[in-house]
Structures are given as C-alpha cells and as structure tokens.
Amino acid sequence: KTLGRLNAPLGIACDRSNYVWACDSKNDRVQKFDANGNYMLEIGGFGYGSGKFNEPVDIGIDSKSNIYVLDAGNRRITGFDEYGNILGEIPLKKIGGLKSAGAVAVLLDKIILAGVALEKESRLAAFDTAGTFYGYFGGTFSKITGIAVDAYANIYVSDGGANKIIKLSARRDKIPVQLNLKKIIENK
Numbered sequence: 001k002t003l004g005r006l007n008a009p010l011g012i013a014c015d016r017s018n019y020v021w022a023c024d025s026k027n028d029r030v031q032k033f034d035a036n037g038n039y040m041l042e043i044g045g046f047g048y049g050s051g052k053f054n055e056p057v058d059i060g061i062d063s064k065s066n067i068y069v070l071d072a073g074n075r076r077i078t079g080f081d082e083y084g085n086i087l088g089e090i091p092l093k094k095i096g097g098l099k100s101a102g103a104v105a106v107l108l109d110k111i112i113l114a115g116v117a118l119e120k121e122s123r124l125a126a127f128d129t130a131g132t133f134y135g136y137f138g139g140t141f142s143k144i145t146g147i148a149v150d151a152y153a154n155i156y157v158s159d160g161g162a163n164k165i166i167k168l169s170a171r172r173d174k175i176p177v178q179l180n181l182k183k184i185i186e187n188k
Contacts, residue, residue, distance in 0.1 A: 001027050004039030011058030011104070015065035015082060023056040023069065030056055030069055032084075043084040048074060051086050060106040060113075060147075068112055070104040077104055077112060079129065090131040092116065105147035107155060107170060113137075115144025115157070124157060124168075138168045 001007075007026035014020055019040060020033045028046035030053070033039055044053040054073025061067050065082035068090075075098065079087035092101050095116060103115035111134070112127045122141040126134040142161025149155050153170040 001029075003042060004031065004033070006031070011056070011070070013059045013061045013067070015061050015067070016063060017065060017082075019065075019082075021059050021061065021067055023059055025055050025057055028053040028055060030059060030067070030080075041084055043080055044069070050089065051078065051080075053078075057102055058104045058146075060104040062106040062109040064109065066106075068104055068106060070101055070114060072101060075101065077114060077127075088130065090114075090127050092125075094133065095125060103144050103147045103158075105149045105155070107149050108153055113147050113149075113155065115141075115147055117143065122159070122161070124155075138166065141166070 006022060006024045009022045010025045011023040018035045022031050024031050029042050029044040032041040044056065046052065046054065048054065053071045056069050057072045058070040059067055066087060067080050069078050071078060075092045077090040081087060090112060092098055097118040099117045101114050101116045105113045107113055110129060112129060114125045116123055116125050122144040123136040124138045126137055138157060141157060141159045143159060144157055145160035146158035155168040155170060157166045159166060
C-alpha cells in the first residue's frame with residue numbers, strides 16, 4: 001500500500017482545483033493527486049467504521065470540492081471535504097432489496113445520486129447530502145455502471161447491461177429535483 005500507487009483503481013473524478021481523486025479499490029482507500037500525478041492525500045483504509053472503506057468503487061464531487069465516495073463493501077456513501085475530513089454518511093442498507101451499488105454522482109450540490117442493483121433491476125436512487133432518501137428516478141435499468149452530471153443538470157446514466165447511455169433532465173425549480181427521460185443513446 002505505497003502512497004501514490006494504485007491497485008485496481010475504479011472511480012475517478014476531478015475537483016474545482018483540478019485535483020484528481022481516485023478510488024484505489026483493492027487498497028480500500030481514495031487518493032488525491034495533482035494534475036501532474038503527484039500524490040497529495042489519502043483517505044480511508046480498510047475497515048467498517050466511519051471514514052474507513054471496504055472496496056470504494058466510485059466518487060462524485062460537488063462544486064465546493066466535497067467528495068462523495070461509494071463504498072460497495074460497506075454499502076454506504078461517505079462525504080468528505082477537500083482535506084479528507086468526514087462530512088457524513090449515507091447508509092444504503094436501508095434500501096429494501098439492495099444487492100449492490102456501483103456508481104455515484106452529485107447533482108446541483110445537494111442531491112446525491114447512486115446507481116443501485118435491486119433484486120430484479122437497477123435503479124437511480126436519490127438522497128440529500130444528509131442522507132434523506134428521496135426515492136428512485138429515471139425508470140429501471142439493466143445494470144448502472146456510471147453516472148455523470150453536466151453543468152446544465154442533465155444526468156447521464158451508463159446502462160452497461162443494455163449497452164446504452166440514458167440522458168435525464170432535471171428541473172431545478174422542483175425540490176426534490178424532478179427528473180424526466182429526455183433521450184436515449186444506444187448501439188444499433
């Protein structure tokens with residue numbers, strides 16, 4: 001577990017200061033690098049307690065450089081500030097029928113989106129930053145493998161099981177944010 005070395009990196013994201021955050025999944029940590037690849041910071045390490053990870057798989061970042069790490073093994077999303085201080089946790093265990101979770105993104109700095117696999121389908125779950133579960137949005141998916149949000153609050157969901165990307169639009173004037181299916185991009 002040498003600092004700056006990665007073992008099975010999965011999720012990756014850049015913050016507002018152009019630092020790169022990487023989920024070092026097999027080392028159960030998240031590492032922060034500058035734009036030239038120089039090691040800056042490590043958070044986590046293996047464990048079940050607060051601030052520890054058991055296979056972090058994806059990371060979402062808001063406009064304030066707060067990061068939200070999806071921890072597949074501990075079935076939770078943990079928020080940190082840009083210095084690695086814990087902001088809070090969102091337990092995913094309270095989602096009935098949860099089998100696994102594999103993607104996370106931040107919408108409008110206040111909604112945490114998580115791609116979760118349930119008994120028969122994948123869904124896009126939404127939470128506020130305090131962990132309140134808003135529900136599911138965007139319909140059902142085969143297998144959510146990635147989520148991205150653009151500057152216009154459009155949400156892109158990669159459905160690896162169906163070989164397509166679904167674009168959802170968010171209505172900023174609705175709280176909780178209302179999502180509508182807008183367009184599907186798929187292999188033909």
